[in-house]
Amino acid sequence: MDNLLLLHGALGSAATLNPIKQALQDKYNVYTLDFSGHGGLAIPDEPYSMQLFSNDIKELLDKEGIEQAHIFGYSMGGYAALYFALQYPNRVSSIFTLATKFAWSPEAAEKESKMLNPEKIEQKVPAFAQTLTQRHSPQDWKQVMLKTAEMMHQLGAAPALTSENLPQLHIPVCVGVGDKDNMVTVEETLWAYRLLPNASMLVLPDTRHPLETVSVARITSEIEQFTGSKTLHALSTP
Template sequence: MKTIELATGMTAAYREAGEGEPIILLHGYCGSGEYWNGVIGPISAYGRVIAPDFRGHGGSSAGEGTYGMEMLADDVAALMDALKLERAHLFGHSLGGYVALAFAERHPERLLSFSLVHSTAYPDADAAKANRLKAAETIAAEGVRPFVEGLVPKLFAPGHRDSRSAQLLEAIEIGYGTSAEGAIGCALGMRERPDRVLTLAETQVPVLLLAGELDEVIPAERRFPAAGDRISAVTLAGVGHMGMKEAPERFSEEIVAFLERVRGTASV
């Protein structure tokens, strides 16, 4: 893991592998760049993979207050500046997808493509907004560890909560690295995010929407909010909200196939 100081005032931790076109992997809530460990190898054959930790997560510095998706998107842009990357492919898992959409809105000229991985362009419904506040209150009162222990099993498909216990336990361990400030800040930021279906529909770069058939976090009706010539939609059978851990080989194949389509090097 490496660290670098950003112009936005935070210290960013990140992992990287490979060479060539930048491919930035943005993790989900209460995760870190370690979420991608099982897929970085295959993907890095197609470019320079960078897997950062969002502020307040993993090895990146934290701060108090609401972590808006726009703030996190600007952190990604600042990381690209610090690493001297003009443009990149962004793959955003869950929270990372919300950040990728904010990035597409604020920094469209810096995108080669982007992907929503187990994510959506829709805003939180009222019930979800109430749950975000409850999460923030729970974390403030009880800390991150019990919250993560309750959250992570829900991210896996029901049949994987036992059969993939090693991956589940690893995800919980990664979650312990989230600061209370980061977990609360992101919960409040996700609660406030706007509807970005139009951003998705009107983007001028290729998009991959990658969903899990058994995802209990992103229901079927919210997985593919836009369609068009530039948008590819893929569902991973038998997978929940954690495709990179539940089915890393198939997950990597879909990412690589998308990158090949974007570059015009394969007709798959």
């Protein structure tokens, strides 16, 4: 079976991908990971960054003896997957991103990071605060959130994926977005699609940004179709 690595989004953890993992585990060797400082892992002294998360991906592949894998990345996970593939293209069979934000600028970073205020979330969305407490225990979810906001500002000042480096990525990529996503636009997804040399694009109807609102049946079907066609193409290519 092909290897498939599932990557979680900002403030997420490997556990958030369990429904997708369970739906696909009979058809792939499915792997997940908690990025550094997520899911209860020790929060590093260094800032969160795409380089840090890329190192996490390589460490998992090396540890598991995986030479090459398909990668599904939700939101920030898709961004990290593409950044990793730019560094290690031979380790990636294909990438499927969903709800990945590509349009980073100082203004976008300011807008997104404003929503990452731990005190306001505790006051206004206590259920979400409790979810984050459980997700990142024994670590302090507030620190996870503040370091994520810091990373957003870093990406706003210097995006890791640009119009210069995306055209260098020749592996198959599918960029997916929900038509009701209030954080990621169809336009910025289209921007990435047009820059990637071997890309397809998927717009999911009636789909918002949060992963739990995405149809597991639909997204797993799309992953199977995309990775299956790429595998068949690779096998039939002399």
